[in-house]
Amino acid sequence: MNIHEIAVIPGDGIGKEVVPATLEVLERLAEIHGGIKFQFAEFPWSCEYYLEHGEMMPKDGIETLKNFEQIYLGAVGNPQLVPDHISLWGLLIKIRRECEQVINLRPVKSLKGVPSKLASDEPFDFIVVRENSEGEYSEAGGSVHHGGDEIVIQNAVFTRKATERAMRFAFDLAMKRNKKVTSATKSNGIVYSMPFWDKVFHEVGKDYPEVATESNHIDALAAFFVLKPEQFDVIVASNLFGDILTDIGAAIMGSIGIAPAANINLNGNYPSMFEPVHGSAPDIVGKGIANPIGQLWTAKMMLDHMGYDELGDLLMKAIEETTASGVKTPDIGGKSTTAEVIGEVLKRLP
Numbered sequence: 001m002n003i004h005e006i007a008v009i010p011g012d013g014i015g016k017e018v019v020p021a022t023l024e025v026l027e028r029l030a031e032i033h034g035g036i037k038f039q040f041a042e043f044p045w046s047c048e049y050y051l052e053h054g055e056m057m058p059k060d061g062i063e064t065l066k067n068f069e070q071i072y073l074g075a076v077g078n079p080q081l082v083p084d085h086i087s088l089w090g091l092l093i094k095i096r097r098e099c100e101q102v103i104n105l106r107p108v109k110s111l112k113g114v115p116s117k118l119a120s121d122e123p124f125d126f127i128v129v130r131e132n133s134e135g136e137y138s139e140a141g142g143s144v145h146h147g148g149d150e151i152v153i154q155n156a157v158f159t160r161k162a163t164e165r166a167m168r169f170a171f172d173l174a175m176k177r178n179k180k181v182t183s184a185t186k187s188n189g190i191v192y193s194m195p196f197w198d199k200v201f202h203e204v205g206k207d208y209p210e211v212a213t214e215s216n217h218i219d220a221l222a223a224f225f226v227l228k229p230e231q232f233d234v235i236v237a238s239n240l241f242g243d244i245l246t247d248i249g250a251a252i253m254g255s256i257g258i259a260p261a262a263n264i265n266l267n268g269n270y271p272s273m274f275e276p277v278h279g280s281a282p283d284i285v286g287k288g289i290a291n292p293i294g295q296l297w298t299a300k301m302m303l304d305h306m307g308y309d310e311l312g313d314l315l316m317k318a319i320e321e322t323t324a325s326g327v328k329t330p331d332i333g334g335k336s337t338t339a340e341v342i343g344e345v346l347k348r349l350p
């Protein structure tokens with residue numbers, strides 16, 4: 001029996017609903033496999049934990065996580081209790097940074113039975129490679145003076161190392177897909193970092209002569225996500241551009257409740273982390289109607305990452321059969337609860 005130790009952080013809001021619900025599905029998949037078992041260790045790190053302890057996670061939290069193979073997370077944030085920048089930087093972004101999860105992979109794909117808000121129902125299937133370690137999300141800056149004279153500086157940091165790494169990752173991925181990479185730029189307006197981003201994209205692209213390339217300014221690209229999503233394969237984007245693009249990606253899929261993400265550690269020194277794109281959804285918390293598909297799909301990404309692609313495929317098939325059958329939460333046009341969707345997915349596993 002191959003035992004896999006997974007750190008589980010439900011976090012806040014609907015994270016506490018969709019994470020426990022989906023663990024049952026992972027356990028069932030391990031049974032189907034027959035030779036593996038997941039051992040889940042749950043950590044209560046959250047905004048409530050912060051109120052009690054004055055920090056989102058213990059000082060040795062990263063050391064603790066280092067002992068696990070993967071991290072399975074729900075959502076972080078409860079602005080009623082803790083300001084969002086404190087909760088995100090104290091837990092979610094802290095883990096991404098300190099566990100060196102330098103790439104954030106976010107697939108965008110039309111699903112059977114999920115009505116898209118788009119006029120065209122042409123299927124689409126692409127993936128956003130979001131740089132996950134720097135860019136606009138950099139702790140470089142500060143404030144001087146007070147009151148009316150206050151000055152705040154927030155610097156965006158782009159290193160060759162991280163920029164090139166994200167681009168190579170995108171090109172390598174495109175080689176396994178449809179051999180096209182689109183770069184999200186804004187080199188007409190952002191005068192230092194984005195021309196640099198374009199230069200590195202051009203240089204890295206030369207090593208992949210089989211891969212078609214294009215650069216789109218982020219504003220136009222945002223519109224193209226809506227107008228012609230079927231034309232994309234792999235998109236490489238900076239941290240903030242990737243963040244915004246993937247909420248648009250989630251919206252064209254039909255709901256932010258179904259979009260998954262994988263924070264990938266490439267050097268093997270720390271675990272990777274799997275979480276849905278969505279947040280803690282304070283507006284629907286406690287109602288039992290949170291869509292568990294974003295969390296399930298991220299579980300599929302975790303299975304693929306661990307080399308259990310066959311289990312990942314079984315799970316994805318069960319998800320699509322479930323949406324196609326009409327057992328859906330309200331955000332994608334159904335009347336079912338979180339528990340009912342999980343029940344249907346379990347029923348559709350062999």
Ligand SMILES: NC(=O)c1ccc[n+]([C@@H]2O[C@H](COP(=O)([O-])OP(=O)(O)OC[C@H]3O[C@@H](n4cnc5c(N)ncnc54)[C@H](O)[C@@H]3O)[C@@H](O)[C@H]2O)c1
Nearest residue numbers: 075076077078079084256257278279280281284290291331
């Ligand atoms: N990675 C993360 O953990 C993450 C991501 C985004 C936001 N946040 C945090 O979450 C909190 C709320 O942020 P927000 O409102 O901007 O974004 P959100 O993703 O939590 O919610 C946006 C909208 O989508 C809906 N929604 C989200 N997930 C859903 C699901 N699974 N099923 C059905 N509907 C769903 C919500 O009800 C809401 O109307 C904030 O504290 C924010 O910082 C965390």
Ligand SMILES: O=C(O)C[C@@H](O)C(=O)O
Nearest residue numbers: 088092243276277278279
């Ligand atoms: O990375 C962020 O900004 C937090 C959240 O919006 C996310 O997409 O994970």
Ligand SMILES: [K+]
Nearest residue numbers: 074075276278
């Ligand atoms: K999340």
Ligand SMILES: [Mn+2]
Nearest residue numbers: 243244247277
């Ligand atoms: Mn986001």
